[in-house]
Amino acid sequence: MSEVLQGIRVLDLSRIFAGPDSAQMLGDLGADVIKVESPKGGDECRYLGVTKAELEKIGAPSPSFRSFNRNKRSIVLDLATDAGRDAVRRLMLRSDVVLNNFRPGTMERWGIGYDDLCTEHPGMIYCDFHAYGPVGPLADIGANDLALQAHSGLMSITGEEGGPPARAGSAIVDLHASLAIVSGVLAALFHRERTGEGQRLDTSLLLSSAHLMSYFYQDYWLTGNEHRRMGTANHLSVPNQAFPANDGYVVIIAPSDEMWRRLAAALDPETLGVETFRTASERLRLRKDVVEAISAITRGLSKHEIHAKLSRAKVNVSIVNGIGEATGHPQLEAVGGIFHHGDGERYVGTPFRLHKSPGRMTRGYPGLGEHTAEILSEAGFSEAEIEELSGEWK
Structure with missing residues (x-):
């Protein structure tokens, strides 16, 4: 079966939720996704939200990492070193899509920003993903899903009437952002197919949180109405x-x-x-x-x-x-919402289904640096270079 993104290489420099989830969805559609991780433990999500005892019970990595990192290969490179940055640069030059969620200006300081490479690689699609965006008074401030739930006003309308503001139970801003990244990347790939031109795109938690709040903002602009917390109720209709x-x-x-x-x-x-x-x-x-x-x-x-x-x-x-009831309901399985892999492992599937070329799981989550030598060899690095780069973290 032909895969939609077969032959597309994605270099995933992102961490935690939104960026990795978007790269995973591209991998589900057949892209070759290379996850670049730090030698200092890799993506922080590998150990996020679990105690040592829980890790010993289920085995590393954490459920969060498993959720957003299937269909990828992992390479460890130290971006704090010249050799690590040069290796990333060489990998970028042979990638169709580059994703990163470093703070604005970081990639540029390292000499691997879009403007540093676009002349040499005009077909590259380069995605910056930030908390508040690349410009503006908050551009340099780091933030996460909860911070943007707060900043956007989402928390002000979430919770019981008369009670304190509450967070959404899931990281909805992060996961909305991952879909925005995928949409932007696919649009840029379509543009490149027609014109041969790559381009830079950026999105942010801010833009995703604003989109989640769009009709509340529109109501405010038209009426000045500040919506209150209503528990599970909705201001549009009753019941x-x-x-x-x-x-x-x-x-x-x-x-x-x-x-x-x-x-x-x-x-x-x-x-x-x-x-x-x-x-x-x-x-x-x-x-x-x-x-x-x-x-x-x-x-x-x-x-x-x-x-x-x-x-x-x-x-x-x-x-x-409850979560057990939701995951055990046969409807999710019926619509292809669960990927089965390995010995009884289950994963939430891609949130859309192409009937001629549906997303699928071809490999599980990677071990830290599991494919370092393989990826570097494919990219034309010599055995000596591979040994030097691998020796920096082993």
């Missing part, structure tokens, strides 16, 4: 939130009047079919009353009973699953 069952929670969403009528008929026509609840604008105005009326009904039912009733009525509904 649109989690409701209690007698054994857990379900999410119920009925934004249209037609769907509301179906919901009322399925749960309790006498209580919910009253005239005052029949229009979306009235349900918004009487939000508290609507939520209390539905909650009084759902508390007497199991989550599966609620799900069955509302699914039959074609009302948007979902059980609030």
